[in-house]
Amino acid sequence: MTSVVLAGGGTGGHIEPMLALADALLRRGAGSAPGASPTRITCLGTARGMETRLVPARGYDLRLIPPVPLPRKPTLDLLRVPGRVRASVAETRALLRELDADVVVGFGGYVALPAYLAARRERVPVVVHEQNALPGLANRIGARLAARVAVTVPDTPLRGAEHVGMPLRTAISTLDRPARRAEARATFGLDADRPTLLVFGGSQGAASLNRAAVGAADALTAAGVQVLHARGPKNTDVAVPARPAGSAPYVVVDYLERMDLAYAATDLALCRAGAVTVAELSAVGLPAAFVPLPIGNGEQRRNALPVVTAGGGLLVDDADLSPSWIEEHVVPLVTDPQALAGYADYAAAAGSREADERLADIVLEVAGR
Structure with missing residues (x-):
């Protein structure tokens, strides 16, 4: 033994x-x-x-x-x-x-x-x-x-x-995102074929990410981008009005129990840069716009840098994140399948x-x- x-x-x-x-x-x-x-x-x-x-x-x-x-x-x-x-x-x-x-x-x-x-x-x-x-x-x-x-x-x-x-x-390390995409999008009430953004700030959510994403909701959905947004269980004031019929949905949930399905359903993430988050995203080949936590000793920025340097994501300071930043940087990327594919390949190459x-x-x- x-x-x-x-x-x-x-x-x-x-x-x-x-x-x-x-x-x-x-x-x-x-x-x-x-x-x-x-x-x-x-x-x-x-x-x-x-x-x-x-x-x-x-x-x-x-x-x-x-x-x-x-x-x-x-x-x-x-x-x-x-x-x-x-x-x-x-x-x-x-x-x-x-x-x-x-x-x-x-x-x-x-x-x-x-x-x-x-x-x-x-x-x-x-x-x-x-x-x-x-x-x-x-x-x-x-x-x-x-x-x-x-x-x-x-x-x-x-x-x-x-x-x-x-x-x-193993639910993450063995995830085949393309094979699970249809199932995952149906699970969250998302359309089958739209470009999809995942927003999350860890298990408790992140106020700055919530504010910026909600502020950019109209720009995102007007560009045909649907959103899966985990606001955090205590952030019940974070809400987005229902989208008009036929437009891209914006789905807000308190918490994501099935991160594997969230990763499979989406094309790009807007998130913090905790060590587990960065490792999971790169392992499954999901590119991200990383927003490091602005407190502590700067470890979140350091966590994200190898993936970003390899070409697998973007990096933005918390103070610079805004609805306009999302409109200028996230919308063009998530609506460009060829660019997304390149980012995804580089993210996967940086992962394990x-x-x-x-x-x-x-x-x-x-x-x-």
Whole structure:
């Protein structure tokens, strides 16, 4: 029995690649030759993260440890960090012993740092996966302790980094957009043959994207462009009047449960540039106009740059996004099939559909040493 411990709680950006790796490892076990060692997978998380809902829903064992928030700026709270680290590391060490862990795989965030430090104390090898082009503190520390370091974006500044890509769930990594297009458009009440724009700002929506897209609704539909717009579940004030009969529809939804169908239904996306979003779009060959989140350390812009530089998308600052920008840049592109096809090819060339299997290879190799 190979015991793999995955540390990736907190946000969807950590949890989704963790679960994609877990699925890949589970497939390896299910397909093992007679007598081969099966794999036991345990996820580490905290009581306040999204993992409390997402991990059990996917059928994986979740163990909770105390989180270790790391302040971005020097504050009095920084003085409490050493004590929190000691307490969390002690609990995590006990868990690693109980689970007889063969390897710890960390994805960054509040859960990963104590997992890395506990693994070192217990002499359990570590594998680090960094999703963003600009790594966080936990993974910068973890990379110094790790047997292998895998990254999503080339040239990520981590010691020993290997470009592997972003592990994705199979609904995305195996998606055939052209083959699913008719089904997907029917699902969302879209016309079968119109150029189609997807607007989304992550699971909660994005106010600036909502304002700009709604402001450009008349220009978009007048040009024959239909829109699938995920406004975010709390943004109930975001609405577009019904389009006249026979014109291109503008469909507003709170949330997209089936991102695979949303990608299959559309020709171009207007979206943020979170690591998972960029990886999914490039893997399925859907070009995008990326609008990086204007706060933080600039990692979203860095996430999008490799795809944009390769010719797979556009990049616009949040402050510059407006209805007129959409009319001037998005409308001409989404209504030009030849240009869209070129962008889609370049986006797909920048993406990776096999990162989950590549990372599983690394993890099992390290565990077997």
